[in-house]
Amino acid sequence: MFYGRKNEVEELPPLTWRSWLVLVLFIVATFFVIRPILFKIPLPRLTMVKPPWLAILILLASTAIVFTHEVVHGFVGDDHIEPYSIVILIFALAYICVSLDESGLLSYIAVHVTRRWGHNGRILLLCFYALSAIMAVLTNNDVVVLCLTPIICVFSDTTGVDAEPFLIAMFIAANTASMALFIGNPTNIIVAQANNISFLSYSAWMALPFLGAAVAGVVVLYLTSLRKVPGAIEIDVNIRPRDMIRKIRQAILGTIILVSCLIVLCVSSFFGVAVWIVTLPFGGAMLLVDAAIDLYTTRNVSGAPTRISPSATIATDARAQPETCVTSTDKYTTQAENGIGRSMQSKAIRCLRTAEMRLPTVTAVLKRLPYGIIPFSLGMFIIVESLSEQGWTPRLAWLLKRMCPTTAAAVFIVGAVTTLACNILNNLPMTILFSRAFQHQIFAQVDSGTQRGAMFALVIGSNLGANFTLVGSLAGLMFQNIALQKNRNIGYFRFMQWCAPVMVFQLAASCAILVAELAIID
Numbered sequence: 001m002f003y004g005r006k007n008e009v010e011e012l013p014p015l016t017w018r019s020w021l022v023l024v025l026f027i028v029a030t031f032f033v034i035r036p037i038l039f040k041i042p043l044p045r046l047t048m049v050k051p052p053w054l055a056i057l058i059l060l061a062s063t064a065i066v067f068t069h070e071v072v073h074g075f076v077g078d079d080h081i082e083p084y085s086i087v088i089l090i091f092a093l094a095y096i097c098v099s100l101d102e103s104g105l106l107s108y109i110a111v112h113v114t115r116r117w118g119h120n121g122r123i124l125l126l127c128f129y130a131l132s133a134i135m136a137v138l139t140n141n142d143v144v145v146l147c148l149t150p151i152i153c154v155f156s157d158t159t160g161v162d163a164e165p166f167l168i169a170m171f172i173a174a175n176t177a178s179m180a181l182f183i184g185n186p187t188n189i190i191v192a193q194a195n196n197i198s199f200l201s202y203s204a205w206m207a208l209p210f211l212g213a214a215v216a217g218v219v220v221l222y223l224t225s226l227r228k229v230p231g232a233i234e235i236d237v238n239i240r241p242r243d244m245i246r247k248i249r250q251a252i253l254g255t256i257i258l259v260s261c262l263i264v265l266c267v268s269s270f271f272g273v274a275v276w277i278v279t280l281p282f283g284g285a286m287l288l289v290d291a292a293i294d295l296y297t298t299r300n301v302s303g304a305p306t307r308i309s310p311s312a313t314i315a316t317d318a319r320a321q322p323e324t325c326v327t328s329t330d331k332y333t334t335q336a337e338n339g340i341g342r343s344m345q346s347k348a349i350r351c352l353r354t355a356e357m358r359l360p361t362v363t364a365v366l367k368r369l370p371y372g373i374i375p376f377s378l379g380m381f382i383i384v385e386s387l388s389e390q391g392w393t394p395r396l397a398w399l400l401k402r403m404c405p406t407t408a409a410a411v412f413i414v415g416a417v418t419t420l421a422c423n424i425l426n427n428l429p430m431t432i433l434f435s436r437a438f439q440h441q442i443f444a445q446v447d448s449g450t451q452r453g454a455m456f457a458l459v460i461g462s463n464l465g466a467n468f469t470l471v472g473s474l475a476g477l478m479f480q481n482i483a484l485q486k487n488r489n490i491g492y493f494r495f496m497q498w499c500a501p502v503m504v505f506q507l508a509a510s511c512a513i514l515v516a517e518l519a520i521i522d
Helices: 006-010 017-034 050-061 067-076 083-103 105-117 121-138 141-159 164-177 186-194 199-224 248-268 275-297 310-320 328-358 360-368 373-389 392-403 407-425 427-439 448-467 474-485 492-521
Strands: none
Touching (some): 017 050, 017 373, 017 392, 017 427, 050 067, 050 373, 067 083, 083 141, 083 186, 083 373, 105 121, 105 141, 105 248, 121 141, 121 164, 141 164, 141 474, 164 448, 164 474, 186 199, 186 427, 199 248, 199 448, 248 275, 275 360, 328 360, 373 392, 373 427, 392 407, 407 492, 427 448
16 A cells, blocks of 8 residues: 555665664663663763764764764754754743743642632633643643642642652643643644644644633543542642742743733744744743842841861862872972862852842742753754665655545544654654654645645644553652652553543544645635
């Protein structure tokens, strides 16, 4: 079925040893991103940041790729995908959302919902689902997981209710609602930028598929959790919502900035302004607001650091002095160099301590930003660029073209394939790879309706794929780690047992609605 005419196959670039090496290292790097390991020998832990760049170094050393071509092009991008602008957009929005979380606003809303509707477990399950969905639409899925996972665990500890159904409801809702706006998930940003989709156009196309998936998800989840959620719950009345608000000024101004950002994004869609150009000033405004309020509230705080006693310095010098015979000149030179080094280190420590005392909110938010996504995403962009140059992306484009004879087939097949691919490759590298394939000239030969259907089906798959297994997204890995820190062990198969039935109905509903939209519009 998938073998086309001979002349089409001959158009594909030939595969070489470099092609196979790039493919193998891509698979290995993705595996270690999903399953970081700690070697028994003294080697650093392979976190999500390191595998892609280790693979790139091997490819450069073996001459499989060239720095001035694949590496540079993977960072700069082209007219369709600009990796650096995606990183700027993610961090501008992340700062606003994390600052809102630091103010206590999100915790206030969650605790208020718990106290208002928490006496009935099944109603509270629906409330947590709705709350997670609303928060994910306005912020993103990672912020919801970071904020609500600890709150649900504390709620479980104080009431004795099993946290598992509520955690699953929160996670499913967050990853479903993240497809509504393209700021909800980095994968949405990649697809939107690759296809020059405006904020308003994206929202118009994905609103109904999101609602269909959300309704299907809550119905299936409610039916499957009836026996596991108690009807009545005793709520601790000593926990008051207003106690959750730590910084009222940041909460109010942060809400205004976030809402203003969303409004300007809608308006800018009519003028063709790049999204990162819109979001960056709002992220900077939130930073300035936090800094100004911090400086005002800590104006009477002393920034003097703890002094280092001379005796301690002398003792350190004595312990550090080697037991060898040196000339007096060498001795004084060594002492001077040590003194300069200690002085610079001491100044750096004083600056950091002063910043933490005078700018507590800014430093707290900056510490929580997802810095690992910068080297990870750029590394994966470079590897996917290498796959394209070595002939693999054209082959994926050719295969997808054969699998998508009609618009309806494209939506359902791409939706299903990308959902499964999320749980093999993780959703971010999967989205980068498929976006490149859809941009290839081979897939561009299909009609515009099929291209549009495949593109939005990729959005659906990259979001709902996270509701299949824990390795489907970085949010899933983060969710598992936070749950383990709170003594909640939701294993791989247990998570799949909860989420897989929900995801199947969500995928069917959202794809069916997307097909109907395409049929009406086209």
